[in-house]
Amino acid sequence: MxxxxxxxxxxxxxxxxxxxxxxxxxxxxxxxxxxxxxxxxxxxxxxxxxxxxxxxxxxxxxxxxxxxxxxxxxxxxxxxxxxxxxxxxxxxxxxxxxxxxxxxxxxxxxxxxxxxxxxxxxxGHPNLVPLLLPEGFEGHPLRKDFVLAARVAKAWPGAKEPGESEHGSPSRRKTLPPGVPADWGRDG
The missing domain is CATH 3.30.460.80 (NADH:ubiquinone oxidoreductase Nqo5 subunit)
Incomplete structure (x- = not known):
């Protein structure tokens, strides 16, 4: 022992x-x-x-x-x-x-x-191939530098302040969710 x-x-x-x-x-x-x-x-x-x-x-x-x-x-x-x-x-x-x-x-x-x-x-791994993601997926989603496209495509589900409408408060500038570059997903 x-x-x-x-x-x-x-x-x-x-x-x-x-x-x-x-x-x-x-x-x-x-x-x-x-x-x-x-x-x-x-x-x-x-x-x-x-x-x-x-x-x-x-x-x-x-x-x-x-x-x-x-x-x-x-x-x-x-x-x-x-x-x-x-x-x-x-x-x-x-x-x-x-x-x-x-x-x-x-x-x-x-x-x-x-x-x-x-x-x-x-x-030396005997079969180091993808396991969970769909074929052809690019990137490594648990890296902190991986941008999640869903964060821009869908409204961020954070809590709204009292009095805020669905379109946001006119007195606040619209911010992107954490981890999304400032120029990502913007038109023009």
């Missing part, structure tokens, strides 16, 4: 012992989070699995402009019932990371979704 499985409260110390200054470990609400460089990503996942975190829960990305993306995986130890959050960063200019499918087969679907929604390329 591993050190982590015997005493999950030792997870920060065990991770620090293995990775030294290459890992940032934090705890919040009883959950341990480990941040590593992309070069240590697969090793960290394999180490977590070998120390009892055998259940792969989920993987996704977080758009963190202007630098790039955080790729986040959540694993679970069914014996100790402890959770571990694993994170790394990839650049916006070249969002590449080795695939985790060789460590956790369950990462397959999650990496495909993250590739499609954020544009993170998982090198």
């Amino acid at each position: 591993s050190d982590l499985a015997r005493d999950p409260r030792r997870a920060p110390a065990v991770l620090m012992e293995r990775y030294g200054p290459r890992v940032q470990v934090s705890e919040s609400s009883g959950e341990v989070t480990a941040d590593v460089q992309a070069a240590d990503w697969i090793d960290l996942l394999g180490f977590a699995r070998s120390t009892g975190y055998e259940f792969f829960d989920w993987l996704t990305a977080v758009d963190d402009p202007p630098d790039g993306f955080q790729v986040v995986a959540h694993v679970f130890d069914p014996v100790s019932r402890e959770r571990l959050l694993l994170r790394t960063r990839v650049s916006r200019a070249d969002p590449r990371l080795p695939s985790a499918v060789g460590v956790f087969r369950g990462a397959d679907w999650h990496e495909r979704e993250t590739f499609e929604m954020f544009g993170v390329i998982f090198e």
Whole structure:
């Protein structure tokens, strides 16, 4: 039995012992989070699995402009019932990371979704093809710089001030919804 499985409260110390200054470990609400460089990503996942975190829960990305993306995986130890959050960063200019499918087969679907929604390329993935969006869809809709055309095509559903008509208040200038460029969707 591993050190982590015997005493999950030792997870920060065990991770620090293995990775030294290459890992940032934090705890919040009883959950341990480990941040590593992309070069240590697969090793960290394999180490977590070998120390009892055998259940792969989920993987996704977080758009963190202007630098790039955080790729986040959540694993679970069914014996100790402890959770571990694993994170790394990839650049916006070249969002590449080795695939985790060789460590956790369950990462397959999650990496495909993250590739499609954020544009993170998982090198070595056995079938990195679109999963959810219609064929021919262009762009990555969960990136913060992705303009949602529906925000311009349909009136923004925000609450109206008392006395405002359907056409807006004459004393206010019309504003576009958040994330829509100022010149987008305007005639003339």
